[in-house]
Amino acid sequence: MKILVTGGAGFIGSHVVDAYLEAGHQVVVVDDLSTGKKENLNPKAKFHQMDILDDKLQHLLQDEHIEVVNHHAAQIKVKASLEDPYFDVKVNVLGSVLLLDLCRRAGVKKFIYASSGGAQYGEMEKSPFPETHPSRPFSVYGASKVSVELYVDVFAQNFGLEYVLLRYANVYGPRQDALGEGGVVAIFTHGMLHNGDFVIFGDGYNVRDYVYVKDVARANLLALDYAHNDVFNIGTGAGTTTNQLFETLAKATGYSQPPRRTVPRLGDLKKSVLDCAKAKKLLKWEPQYDLASGLKETIDYYNKRL
Ligand SMILES: NC(=O)c1ccc[n+]([C@@H]2O[C@H](COP(=O)([O-])OP(=O)(O)OC[C@H]3O[C@@H](n4cnc5c(N)ncnc54)[C@H](O)[C@@H]3O)[C@@H](O)[C@H]2O)c1
Structure with missing residues (x-):
């Protein structure tokens, strides 16, 4: 197949590109x-x-005879989306809707969209959450992700565009930006190997579902051949607190300083864990990496870059 990957030079998108080329x-x-x-x-x-x-x-979509568009390009910062909603909506909503329209005009068959589980469902009292749980995003970024899912379905209903929506949990692994707002695993690992000091926002009891990027790339590969328009949570179903993550990484990297603590960040959820039974049953996907094996590969990657 000939596939366009938007955001293919980014963290997750580049692993999706590797998986597609390898296949x-x-x-x-x-x-x-x-x-x-x-x-x-x-x-x-x-x-x-x-x-x-x-x-x-x-012109690019037409000239390259693209059959599938895999859309990973996005503004991904939650806090920034609340501080500058216009920019988030411009890139994440308008950019995606225009891309869908171009797909229609260029005769693209299928659209695979990198959505978000955590940003989508909002605060979780009882978890893990299945795909059927109502959406209640807590940030502009989350609202943008939810609305693009709706637009994708509109294009499917009207123009027959096939789609798979993948709602990721917290993705981590090699190539994640260690200096930005997002990936806590990258920030901790890179910082511990450089013997930096850390701030944990809030009490550190925030719970997240950490899924390894190579597992996420494999879900994108399986989505190519999945024959129905559907939505899947892509996570592990296991919750880890920020404090647990910090301790695990500190032990693995030999880091001994305690973290500094400060107030919670704007837009941060307390708990977010995804139920991925549907992906297992229908997409035939389940994570092959547990947290320990994913963290090991991640530490090796940042170690090699020292
Ligand atoms: N990282 C996570 O845990 C996570 C969780 C849920 C969903 N997602 C989604 O996965 C996708 C990829 O996220 P990531 O973590 O790899 O982030 P990333 O910032 O590494 O990747 C985004 C890529 O898109 C590119 N990009 C941004 N704006 C663009 C534009 N206007 N035109 C063209 N390219 C543009 C960037 O240069 C970058 O390469 C995003 O859609 C994000 O919302 C990520």
Whole structure:
């Protein structure tokens, strides 16, 4: 298949590109390198440095005869989405809807969308949450993710675009940005190996479902051949507190300083764990990495970059 991966120079998108190429597909990447990096790019993929809002994207989809669009390009910062909602909505909602419209015009068959489980369901009293749980996003970023899912379905109903929506838990692994707002595993691992000091926001009892990026890439591979329009949670179903994560990584990297603690961050949830039984049953996907094996590969990656 010929597949366009938007955001293919980013953390998750670049692993999806690797998995597609390894399975023998042809891959075209569109990325504006706003947070993505050239070094993440697989040299076997054809790369276009381009904003998804650029008019030239339509010609690219047509000229390259793209059959599947896998959409990972996004503004991903939760706090930033509350501070500058216009930018989040412009990239995440408008950019996605325009991309869907281009898919329709270029005759693209299928759309795979990187959605979010944590940002989607909001605060979780009782967890893990299945896909049927009502959406109640707590941030502009989360609301953007939910609304794009609705637009994808609108394009399916009206124009026959096939789709798979993948709602990720907290993804971690090699190539995640260790200096930004997001990936706590990357921030802790990189910082501990550099003997830095840390701030934990809130009491550290926030619970998250950490899923390894190679498992997420495999879900994107299975989504190519999944024949129905559907939505799947992609996580592990296991909850880990920030304090537990800190202690596990400190032990594995030999780091001995205690973290500093400060007030919770804007938009942060207390608990977010996904029920992934549906992906197991229908998509035939389940995580192959537990937290220990995923963290080991992640630490090895940051160690090699020291
Ligand atoms: N990291 C997670 O835990 C997580 C969880 C749920 C969902 N997601 C979703 O997965 C996707 C990838 O996230 P990530 O963690 O790899 O982030 P990332 O920032 O590494 O990747 C995003 C990529 O999109 C590119 N990009 C951003 N705006 C663009 C634009 N206007 N035009 C073209 N390219 C643009 C960036 O340069 C980057 O390469 C996002 O859609 C995100 O919402 C991530």
